[in-house]
Amino acid sequence: MKPLLEVKIGELTLKNPVLTASGTFGYGLEYSQFFDISKLGGIVVKGLSLRPKEGNPPPRIYETPCGMINSIGLQNIGFDAFVKEKLPFLKKFDTKIIANFFGENLEEYEELAQKLDATDGIHALEMNVSCPNKTSEWRMMGLQPELLREAVRKVRSKVKKTLIIKLSPQVMDIAYMAKICEEEGADAISLINTIPAMVIDVKTKKSLIGTLTGGLSGPAIRPIAVRMVWEVAKAVKIPVIGIGGIVNGRDALEFFIAGAKAVAVGTANFINPLSSIEIIEEIEKFLIEEKIENINDFIGSLIE
Amino acid sequence: MNKIFKAEILKNQALTEDVYCLSINVPFNIDAKPGQFFIIKINERLDPLLGRPFSVFDIEDRILKFLYRLKGKGTSVLSKLREGQNLQITGPFGKWYPFPKNDYIVIAGGIGIASVFYLMKKFPKRAYLFYGARHRREIFFYKELKEFAKEVFISTECGTFDYKGVITELFRQKGLHLNLPIYSCGPMIMIRELKKLLKNKDVPCYVATEERMACGIGACLGCVIETKEGFKRVCTEGPVFEIGDLNL
Numbered sequence: 001m002k003p004l005l006e007v008k009i010g011e012l013t014l015k016n017p018v019l020t021a022s023g024t025f026g027y028g029l030e031y032s033q034f035f036d037i038s039k040l041g042g043i044v045v046k047g048l049s050l051r052p053k054e055g056n057p058p059p060r061i062y063e064t065p066c067g068m069i070n071s072i073g074l075q076n077i078g079f080d081a082f083v084k085e086k087l088p089f090l091k092k093f094d095t096k097i098i099a100n101f102f103g104e105n106l107e108e109y110e111e112l113a114q115k116l117d118a119t120d121g122i123h124a125l126e127m128n129v130s131c132p133n134k135t136s137e138w139r140m141m142g143l144q145p146e147l148l149r150e151a152v153r154k155v156r157s158k159v160k161k162t163l164i165i166k167l168s169p170q171v172m173d174i175a176y177m178a179k180i181c182e183e184e185g186a187d188a189i190s191l192i193n194t195i196p197a198m199v200i201d202v203k204t205k206k207s208l209i210g211t212l213t214g215g216l217s218g219p220a221i222r223p224i225a226v227r228m229v230w231e232v233a234k235a236v237k238i239p240v241i242g243i244g245g246i247v248n249g250r251d252a253l254e255f256f257i258a259g260a261k262a263v264a265v266g267t268a269n270f271i272n273p274l275s276s277i278e279i280i281e282e283i284e285k286f287l288i289e290e291k292i293e294n295i296n297d298f299i300g301s302l303i304e
Numbered sequence: 305m306n307k308i309f310k311a312e313i314l315k316n317q318a319l320t321e322d323v324y325c326l327s328i329n330v331p332f333n334i335d336a337k338p339g340q341f342f343i344i345k346i347n348e349r350l351d352p353l354l355g356r357p358f359s360v361f362d363i364e365d366r367i368l369k370f371l372y373r374l375k376g377k378g379t380s381v382l383s384k385l386r387e388g389q390n391l392q393i394t395g396p397f398g399k400w401y402p403f404p405k406n407d408y409i410v411i412a413g414g415i416g417i418a419s420v421f422y423l424m425k426k427f428p429k430r431a432y433l434f435y436g437a438r439h440r441r442e443i444f445f446y447k448e449l450k451e452f453a454k455e456v457f458i459s460t461e462c463g464t465f466d467y468k469g470v471i472t473e474l475f476r477q478k479g480l481h482l483n484l485p486i487y488s489c490g491p492m493i494m495i496r497e498l499k500k501l502l503k504n505k506d507v508p509c510y511v512a513t514e515e516r517m518a519c520g521i522g523a524c525l526g527c528v529i530e531t532k533e534g535f536k537r538v539c540t541e542g543p544v545f546e547i548g549d550l551n552l
Contacts, residue, residue, distance in 0.1 A: 026523035033307060033521075046525075054534055061518050061526035063377075066350040068518060072525045075535065219350045247350070270354055270518040271345065273308060273394065 003287035004294040005280070007041075007261050009239045010162030010187030012096055012124045014041035014262060017295060018252065018280045021243050021266035022047050022100035022126060022166070023072065025276075027086040028093070034273040039280065042096035044264060045082070047128050049102055050112050052078035062199050062208040067220030067245070068267060069197050071211045074102060074128075079115055091121040098164065102128040106151055114158040124161050127152070130168030130193040142168040142193075145180055152184040164241065167191040167232075169221075174228045175235035182236045189232055190241035190264065192225045218267040219245040226258050233259025233300060247275060249282020256283075259300040306332060313389050314367065316382075320441055322374040323415065324383050325361070328391060330368050335396075336360045338423035339512050339544045342368070342395030343520040344382065352378045357517045359419040359489075359543070360396065368393075371418035371444065397520050399544045401487050401510050404430060407454065409479050411498060412436070413471055413490020417444060419512040419543075420489055424452040431487075432479055433457065436471025436494070440464040472497040483507055488547070496552045509547040513538050 005016035020031075022044040028037050037043065055075025062069050077085070082099075090097050099122045103109035109127070116125050129142035129151060141147045156163060165181040167174060169192035178189045194215025199208045207213070225244025233240045242260030246252050247268040255263045268275035283295070292298050311328040318324050336342070343355035356378040362369040372379055385391075401420075404427050410420045411434045424431045425448075433453040437443050438461045450456055459467040459474045467474045472494055480501060486509040488498060495511055502509055515527040515538040522540035529538055530551040536542060 024519075024524065026521075030519070030521045030523040046523075055525060055528070058528050058530070058535070059516060060528060061516050061524070063352065063354055063516075066353055068353060070518070070524070070526060075525050075528075218353055267353075267518075270520075270524055272392070273519075273521065 001293070003284060003292055004296070005284065007239075007296060007299075009164070009241065009262060010124065012042075012162045014096055016041040016280050017256070017262035018276055018283070019044050019098065019241065019262060019264040020269060020276050021264035022128070024266040024269045027082070028090050029086070031269070031273055035277050038094040039277050040095045041262060041280075042098050042123070043090070044098040044100050044126055045086070045090070046076055047074050047100040047102055048076055048079055048082055048112065048116070049074065049104070050079055050108050052076065052081065057210040059208060059210050060214075062214075064197070064199055064216065065220060067216050067218030069199055069209055069214040069216050070194070071209050071214035073211065079112060083119055087119070087121050096123040097121060098124045098126050100126040100128055100166070106154060109151060110154050110158050113155045117159045117161050122161070124164060125159055126164040126166050126190060127155055128166050128193070130166055130170070142177070143171055145177065148177060149180050149184055152181050152186055156185040162187045164188040164190050166193055168193050169195050169224060169228055175231045178232040178236045182238050186238060188239045188241060189236065190243055191232060192221070192228050192244050195221055195224070217245065219247055219251075221245050222251060226254050229255055229260050230258035230302065246279065247271065249279050249286060252279050252283055253286060256295065256299050257302050259302070261299055308392070308394050310390050311368070311393050313385055313387055313391065315387060316385055318383070319444055323442065323444065324372055324374070326370045326372065326382070328368050328393070330366050330393075333366060334363050334368055336363060336368075337396070337400035338426055339400040339419060340396040340398045341520075341543060342370075342393050343397070343517070344370075345392040346378055346382045346385070352381060354518055355392070355394065355520065356382070357520055357539070359512065360422050361418045362422050362425065371415065371421070373415045394520065398539055399542060401512070401544050403427065404485060404487070406430065407432070407484050409475075409482060409484045409486045410434065410453070411471060411475055411486060411488040411490065411494070413494040414438070414442065416489035416491070416512070418489075420487055421445065421449070423487055424449065428452045429454050432482060432484070434459075434471050434475045434479055436460070436474070436490070438462065470494070470497070472501060476501055480505070486510065488512070492552070495547070495550075499547050499550075499552055502547065510544050511547050511550065512543045513545055513550070514543065
């Protein structure tokens, strides 16, 4: 018998617990040439801002052992173009569309959140408070508890849809940050965003990333992400979405045991465009082998 | 056409100490155009993590060939793979060279020949080829090029083969006046020089660019270069650009 893979994140029901992480799956179109993206639990689209963003000067990426550093700088086409040019295509698929978003200041966060909330075809919002490649005072939003509290409170007041807060790993106590989000009414927490990192060319003595530093992702950061998901899942009652270096079903299962209700696949999409659906198949196969009928019985099953 | 496939290595031959020619056997007829690229996942391990992009060097029925220079970890691991091993390939991707309608000029610097060889093979006997390398050892497939091109001009930096100097200078002397469309691939220094030479010329010049890539399909926005109209993705809007559009 096929195991039940359905999970709930706030008001959102996912047919399976595998999402594609923001910034790694474009607007879905890029991957629809390889597989039926309706098979996904959901798609978290490339981070959106009110107005289009050019992004950071190249070079933007560099591969490191079992990982990569990126500094894209949140390049995106902006809300209006997204709704006009990308959303109609995404609406054709039977999967949940989660809009990742950010602003240059809190007012922009609120305004964009309100617009996204009112837009048909967007099922949930993921608020990015943690991009390592941005420079503004609100870059610190995800790092300073009181800024985070104010931001989540204000955005929550504008959003009726499921609101997910994506946290930075760059904090002393991530469970504390997650609790703040929960107290201010967030429906779910996703973590982790990339880890600030650097790589230097020893001959030129220059950074190999245009903006000098970038965010590290990929399997290299997975154990850190698993630990943080475990800490957060213990501390809050709202669902946790685990992100960080998942490249196969076994990796995803670690996050479920640690307490994640869903996972998002990121860098793996770059390695193999089929990663996300292969991961769904591998999770299913494991549950069948282990005779687990419902993934929800497996979530948070860590034996301490 | 299947954009993700496994292909067996037929040959992975060292041409010099750091340039290799990889031939793979594709399980179907390959429809790729000159200037496009494929992404090769070098092994199933996590290091190297990402696939590496290589432009189409040559296609013979179901055999796909790449010419590559050892640059880093990826190409180093790739160079050690042997016949019979399987690679995961995705592609072809990217904008190809607009097909030449009449005679045309090709300017290749070093390993840049990899990107234009198949163009001359598909549109034979019409190209004035200007091909520069450091040393005569690094003039690859001379016999074939002689056959595909209408005329071949070679330069080497050390003067071990024909003209001594850089290829843009030889082109200035022997090719600039022809006023034909130009197809070009080579190091940035060569492209910059070419742009200078063409400043007052009204001929199209197509350049195949390169940049580090992650996804290769336009999703990650990692491979952008600066153009007149802002950042453009090498994998999707490129790799072939009109030289005038590039901020070099």
